[in-house]
Amino acid sequence: MPVTVLLVDDEPLVRAGLRAVLEAQSDIEVVGEAADGAAVIPLVRQLRPDVVAMDVRMPLLDGIEATRAVLRTVDEPPKILVVTTFENDEYVYEALRAGADGFLLKRARPAEIVHAVRLVAEGESLLFPASVRQLAARYGEGDGNRAARAALERARLTEREAEVLRLMTRGLSNAEIADRLFVGTETVKSHVSAVLAKLGARDRTQAVIAAYESGFVAPG
Amino acid sequence: MPVTVLLVDDEPLVRAGLRAVLEAQSDIEVVGEAADGAAVIPLVRQLRPDVVAMDVRMPLLDGIEATRAVLRTVDEPPKILVVTTFENDEYVYEALRAGADGFLLKRARPAEIVHAVRLVAEGESLLFPASVRQLAARYGEGDGNRAARAALERARLTEREAEVLRLMTRGLSNAEIADRLFVGTETVKSHVSAVLAKLGARDRTQAVIAAYESGFVAPG
């Protein structure tokens, strides 16, 4: 019983990339594609996918409105995985509040993408650990705390990796982090690489940005 | 509606001097004094000053930790003006990066002290709250006042530099910034170097951190 996925993105290249990555898995099947959120509802009704990989920015109907529309009008709605580029995630939390089950960076490694699809298909909420704090803040005192804790338990950054990321957000170099943690620089490099991969960041600067944008660290 | 100021310095003489200078202004009111950073937080909560004139070197809790503590634990924190004896004080950099809003030399002329207080009180100061240590060091043994003033002037980012910094905070590489701005990578490198120097940042990661910490860019 494979996981069925509907791809919604205005860029054909992105759809092709997601399809290639996901179709390579024997337990995942891409059952359809859409170029805009406006086309999602009929496709969802027709194909009844387990997961909708939803882009945020689309010309006609963006991912936020499309997510709301699907969840309001479809019985037994699919899980919605918000797909976003790194720079334009200001709408991600709106989408999550609209009912999306997780979000994913486009530049994530294939294994991460596959992992994300499987997780949301299983009903788990998928959030990058860095987003937990911000999520809790935006959801207030409601059941958001529960979701935040749940996400925290499935935190994909290990304890050590989180500590390394925290020191990265202090502007420390690998050598300085190594001194601070009493380990070798090679060890720090391993952790940094793991952090970059998990956050979908290309370099430490992007990782620090992700940390700020997600609320992993707060300014001031 | 006068600007209210809290003085924090371990030397009574300095506090008296600052009080005399500031109280001479009809629009500035010194509402309290503290002899150490350890006493700052309750006083800030009680007096709610607009500006805290904070010495860097203090016996119990130095200006760096005190600045961090205030910004982290107080709602609507005051502006923090770092006061120091030496323009090349190593701790100035850390204090500014901790979130301080400005930098002032004790030997500055009264008019400049007043000006500095008014500037940070207005919040929208032209100062970029970052290190002036390197800039001050360049002026070396020159007159302290001029060194400080020049440093403050030089700490202002040009329009182009601000644009480059903004793109840096989006995670772009030098080559990507060059493409975005239709200039050569060497030009971008020049701007980046200028930004790093003015912010006292060692690399682009620290510059991005400074941008977030200072409110140059806001997360979310």
Place this chain on the structure above:
DNA sequence: GATCGTCTCCCCCGCCCGGGGGAGGCCCGT
């Protein structure tokens, strides 16, 4: 016992980054 995840450390390698110094063109204000 076997497997998995984590933490630790090592190698090689390419390359972007940042420092230092220099230079020409442009507009501006004195």
Place this chain on the structure above:
DNA sequence: ACGGGCCTCCCCCGGGCGGGGGAGACGATC
């Protein structure tokens, strides 16, 4: 006309960074 700031581009150069791959030790879990 001259100087100053700003933007633009160039050179050389070292070093930190990040990718890729591998490996040993440890504890938890099955």
